[in-house]
Amino acid sequence: MSAITAERLTKRYGQFAAVDDVSFEVPRGQLLAVLGPNGAGKTTTLEMLEGFTRPSSGTVRVLGADPHRAPRAWRARIGLVLQSTALDGEFTVADTLRLFARHYPAPRRVREVLDLVDLKDDARTRVGVLSGGQRRRVDIAIAIVGRPEVLFLDEPTTGLDPEARRHTWAAVGNLTAAGATVLLTTHYIDEADHLADRIIVLSGGRVTADTTPRELRARGGSPVIRYQLPAGIAADDMPARLSQWLNGDDRTLIVRSQDLTGPLRELAEWAEKNRLGLAGLEVGPPSLEDAYLAVIGEPVTARAGDHA
Amino acid sequence: MLDTQAATAGAVRAGTARLPGPARLLGTQVGYQIRLLLFSGRAVAVGIGLPVILMLASKGSAKDSHPNVAGWAVFGLTITAWTSYGVRLVAAREAGVLQRWRATPLPRWCYFVGAIAATTVVAVLAGAVTIGAALAFYGPHFDDGNAVDLTVKGSLAVLVALVLAAFAWAATATAVTSLIPTVEAAFPVLILSYFPLVIISGVMFSVTEPHWLSTFATYLPAQPLIDAVTRAVEPAPGAPFLDARDLGVLACWAAGGLLAAIALFRWQPHRPRQRRAARKELSRPRGSRGSA
Numbered sequence: 001m002s003a004i005t006a007e008r009l010t011k012r013y014g015q016f017a018a019v020d021d022v023s024f025e026v027p028r029g030q031l032l033a034v035l036g037p038n039g040a041g042k043t044t045t046l047e048m049l050e051g052f053t054r055p056s057s058g059t060v061r062v063l064g065a066d067p068h069r070a071p072r073a074w075r076a077r078i079g080l081v082l083q084s085t086a087l088d089g090e091f092t093v094a095d096t097l098r099l100f101a102r103h104y105p106a107p108r109r110v111r112e113v114l115d116l117v118d119l120k121d122d123a124r125t126r127v128g129v130l131s132g133g134q135r136r137r138v139d140i141a142i143a144i145v146g147r148p149e150v151l152f153l154d155e156p157t158t159g160l161d162p163e164a165r166r167h168t169w170a171a172v173g174n175l176t177a178a179g180a181t182v183l184l185t186t187h188y189i190d191e192a193d194h195l196a197d198r199i200i201v202l203s204g205g206r207v208t209a210d211t212t213p214r215e216l217r218a219r220g221g222s223p224v225i226r227y228q229l230p231a232g233i234a235a236d237d238m239p240a241r242l243s244q245w246l247n248g249d250d251r252t253l254i255v256r257s258q259d260l261t262g263p264l265r266e267l268a269e270w271a272e273k274n275r276l277g278l279a280g281l282e283v284g285p286p287s288l289e290d291a292y293l294a295v296i297g298e299p300v301t302a303r304a305g306d307h308a
Numbered sequence: 309m310l311d312t313q314a315a316t317a318g319a320v321r322a323g324t325a326r327l328p329g330p331a332r333l334l335g336t337q338v339g340y341q342i343r344l345l346l347f348s349g350r351a352v353a354v355g356i357g358l359p360v361i362l363m364l365a366s367k368g369s370a371k372d373s374h375p376n377v378a379g380w381a382v383f384g385l386t387i388t389a390w391t392s393y394g395v396r397l398v399a400a401r402e403a404g405v406l407q408r409w410r411a412t413p414l415p416r417w418c419y420f421v422g423a424i425a426a427t428t429v430v431a432v433l434a435g436a437v438t439i440g441a442a443l444a445f446y447g448p449h450f451d452d453g454n455a456v457d458l459t460v461k462g463s464l465a466v467l468v469a470l471v472l473a474a475f476a477w478a479a480t481a482t483a484v485t486s487l488i489p490t491v492e493a494a495f496p497v498l499i500l501s502y503f504p505l506v507i508i509s510g511v512m513f514s515v516t517e518p519h520w521l522s523t524f525a526t527y528l529p530a531q532p533l534i535d536a537v538t539r540a541v542e543p544a545p546g547a548p549f550l551d552a553r554d555l556g557v558l559a560c561w562a563a564g565g566l567l568a569a570i571a572l573f574r575w576q577p578h579r580p581r582q583r584r585a586a587r588k589e590l591s592r593p594r595g596s597r598g599s600a
Contacts, residue, residue, distance in 0.1 A: 050411070052576075072327055072413040080411040086403035090347040102336050103412045105327050142408070 001064065003028045003150050003181035004049060009058035011044050018044040020205040021058070026198075028149075031172070031182040033196035035189070037296060041205040042185040043083055046154050049183065050080055062150060076104050079148030079180075081139050081156050089128020093119055093138055096127055097145055104146030117141045117171040133164025140171055144180075151175060153184040157191060169194055189289045193217075203296040219291045225255040225263060226282040233276070242266055256286075327413060337414070337422025338429070345388075345430045348396065355388030355434040360441045377442040377456055378537035379511045382530055384434035385470060386506060389477035391498045393427040397485045398494035402577045410575040420573050424478045424566070431474035432467070439466065439541065462540035465549030469536035472558040476529045479565030486572040506530050526553075529561040 004026040011019040019041040026032045036042050047053035048060055051067030060067055065074045087096060094110055101107035114120045117137040122130065127138060136156060143151060153172065157165040165188075172195055176182055186192055192199050193213045201209040201216075209216060229235075229251040235243045245255045245263070255263045260283065271278050345351055363380040400406055409419055439458070446456045458466070484501070488494050508515050508522075509530035515522055525531045532554030539549050 052410070072415060075411075076327060076413040078411075082404065082407055082411065084404050086400075086405050087408065088344060088400075088405060090344065099336065099340055100412060103328060103333060103414050139408075143411075146412070 001028075002026060002061075003030075003063060004032075004183060005059075005061040006045070006049065007059045009045065009048060009060060010056050011041075011048060011053065012056040017205050019048070019055075019202075022202070022205070022207050023058075024200055024207065024210060026181055026183060028181050029176070029179050030197045031176045031184065031195055032198050032200060033192035034183065034185045034200050034202060035187075035192055035292060036185075036202035037187075040202040040296075042202055043154055044205075045202065046152055046183070046185055050078070050152055051075075073105075076146055077149045079143035079146060079151040081136075081143045081151075081153045083154040083158075083185075087127045087135065087138060087142075089126060092124050092126055093130070093141075094123040096138060097141055100142045101145045106147055107145050108147050110145075113141045113145050116144065116174050118167050131164070133160045133167065136160060136164070137168060137171060140168065144175060148180060151180050151182045153182060155185055155187065158187065165191070189287075189292050193288050201292060201295045209295045213288060216291045216295070217286055217288045219294060222256040222258050223260055223283070223285050224287075225253065225260055225267070227253040227267065227278065228280045229253065230276055233274075237274070239266070239270060242270060330415060330418060333414060333418050334422055334425075337418055338426045341423050341426030342429055344396070345393070345426060348392070351388065351392035351396070351430075355384050355392055355431070356437050358387075359384035359434065359438045363438060363442060364445060376512070377439060377446075377541050378534045379513075381435040381438040381442075381470075381537050382473075382509075382533050383506065383511050384438045385431045385474055385533070386477055386502070386511075386530060388434045389427050389431035389474050390481050390502050391495075393423075393431075393478055394481040394485045394488075394498045395491070395494045397423065397482065398488050399491045401485070401574065402491050404577060406575045407577070416573070416575075417570070420482055420569055424475065424482055424569070427478035427481075428471060428474040431478065432470045435470045435474070435537075436467075439537070442541065456541045457543070458541055459543070462543060462549050466537055466540040468550065469533055469540075469555070469558065472555065472562055473529055473533040476558050476561035476565055479562055479569050480529070481565075483565055483568035483572045486569075486574050489578040510534055527557060529558055532557045 002025040004024075006025075007023050009019055009022040010017060022041070022045060024032075034042050034045065044053060048055050049062055049067060051062075051070060054068050062070075063074065063077055067074075091099070093114070097110045097113055101110065108116075110123075111120075114123055117140050119134065119137055119141065122134060127135065130138065140153070140156060143153075156172070157168050160168065169191065172182065172184070176195075182195075184192075184195065196213055198212055199209070199216055200207055209219075211219075229246075235246050235251075238246065242253065242263075245253050247254055253267070257263065264283065267281075268278070270276075359380040362383070363376060366376055366380075406419070410416075442456045443458060481498070484498075485494065488497050505528055506512070509525045509528055511530060511534065515525065532551075535554050536550060539547060539551070543549070
């Protein structure tokens with residue numbers, strides 16, 4: 001049985017459909033990332049799965065129960081990190097976790113939770129003096145202290161610095177390794193790429209892709225060469241076969257092709273003839289971000305030099 | 309250890325691990341809320357310190373007047389249970405603290421009954437401290453003929469009145485704060501509703517005219533408490549400490565406030581209202597598999 005099932009889920013506010021006919025399933029133990037631009041319906045979808053918002057139509061089952069009617073015992077099996085919550089700043093981290101742990105039938109030990117979210121050293125620190133990233137990890141700690149089988153994370157790393165995001169990713173990784181089912185919403189493509197077994201892209205309240213990160217990346221098109229022109233070199237200094245791929249705005253050469261050997265050889269020969277180093281040259285697969293932008297229908301930037 | 313953890317997790321999945329009972333959860337909530345209220349230095353200063361200072365300052369060296377013990381005790385109790393608690397509750401809701409609690413298995417009623425009960429305890433403490441200060445400064449040893457006294461029976465009577473009134477004010481504040489949309493609005497709304505009410509009730513000075521206003525005040529939750537405290541600390545020979553009508557008014561406010569709180573209480577922050585157009589029909593991007 002799937003941990004989460006949504007069938008033809010719709011939420012309307014008057015004429016506005018925040019979520020429109022969305023269906024998906026999440027098997028137990030999977031980490032599903034829901035991507036989408038602002039207003040795509042991610043949080044509304046999550047609120048229906050969490051039982052905080054009643055769908056206008058469609059059905060939701062989480063651990064076999066309708067979240068809106070589920071009893072307290074169901075709530076004890078679910079962990080939530082909401083998009084914007086706050087904590088009482090006067091309590092220490094350990095006191096806060098002890099307080100929340102008292103509400104669950106078989107909570108994790110506070111020390112174990114602090115280990116999982118890498119906050120051992122801050123156990124006796126007041127929540128009010130923690131950094132934004134540390135507070136977000138306290139939020140995650142509260143969500144997991146009850147030993148949840150399903151965890152909903154609504155943009156858990158928004159606003160965090162790169163180091164704090166890495167810490168949070170590690171904490172989420174620890175949970176999935178322990179067998180939890182996780183549904184994560186995020187704006188960050190790299191976060192979904194790093195953490196998710198599967199990605200759903202929501203756009204305009206609808207599912208526009210339901211796939212794995214690898215498959216989504218494959219939709220981004222061809223492998224790519226990127227090269228930033230050195231100072232003092234103008235577009236006219238390049239042979240026409242190379243300058244046709246030049247993005248005039250930022251002086252970046254961008255070549256997309258299934259076979260990059262020809263353009264790469266020409267670029268290397270031109271650089272050698274002009275005694276230019278190729279520092280900053282990038283050759284790689286299509287990015288997940290490009291694929292995501294293609295899926296949500298946004299124009300991908302710096303496409304002037306794309307090679308057909 | 310891993311076996312124990314696995315067994316615990318298995319018990320949770322099987323639903324055999326029992327949820328903590330309501331009594332334990334309520335006790336936890338009351339303790340948590342009391343700590344929160346007492347952590348707030350401003351609330352303690354305004355609710356407990358300020359009434360004592362005002363009582364001592366207003367009595368001064370006047371030889372021919374009673375200290376306004378009842379008025380300032382009621383001031384401390386009500387400003388704690390109405391303004392300090394109300395502002396904190398709105399701030400907690402708008403910051404998302406209440407939503408955080410809603411995500412736990414805590415029963416809905418347990419949160420706000422815990423909050424009301426904790427506020428009752430702290431508000432009663434505020435009133436009791438003022439009465440205690442009055443006894444310390446103007447007790448039976450006070451020799452200007454206006455001494456304050458409190459018998460055991462009087463203490464019990466005043467405790468009953470304080471508890472009932474504090475509960476009534478906190479419950480009503482819980483209901484009213486559900487209608488306040490922002491933290492910025494909380495203080496003005498609560499203060500503007502508070503001061504006229506306590507002034508016409510005679511917290512700071514006696515209001516006897518116009519007659520209709522003083523009659524109206526007897527139906528509000530401040531004057532019955534002032535009367536109860538006054539009867540206890542300035543007892544008249546043969547008069548009962550507690551008046552049934554006063555208790556009835558306070559009980560009505562307590563019950564009404566609780567019912568309104570149950571009906572109106574909200575966990576989620578208010579969201580600004582915004583008109584949004586219906587979405588245009590989307591064409592599915594190429595390569596999309598749609599829903600699974």
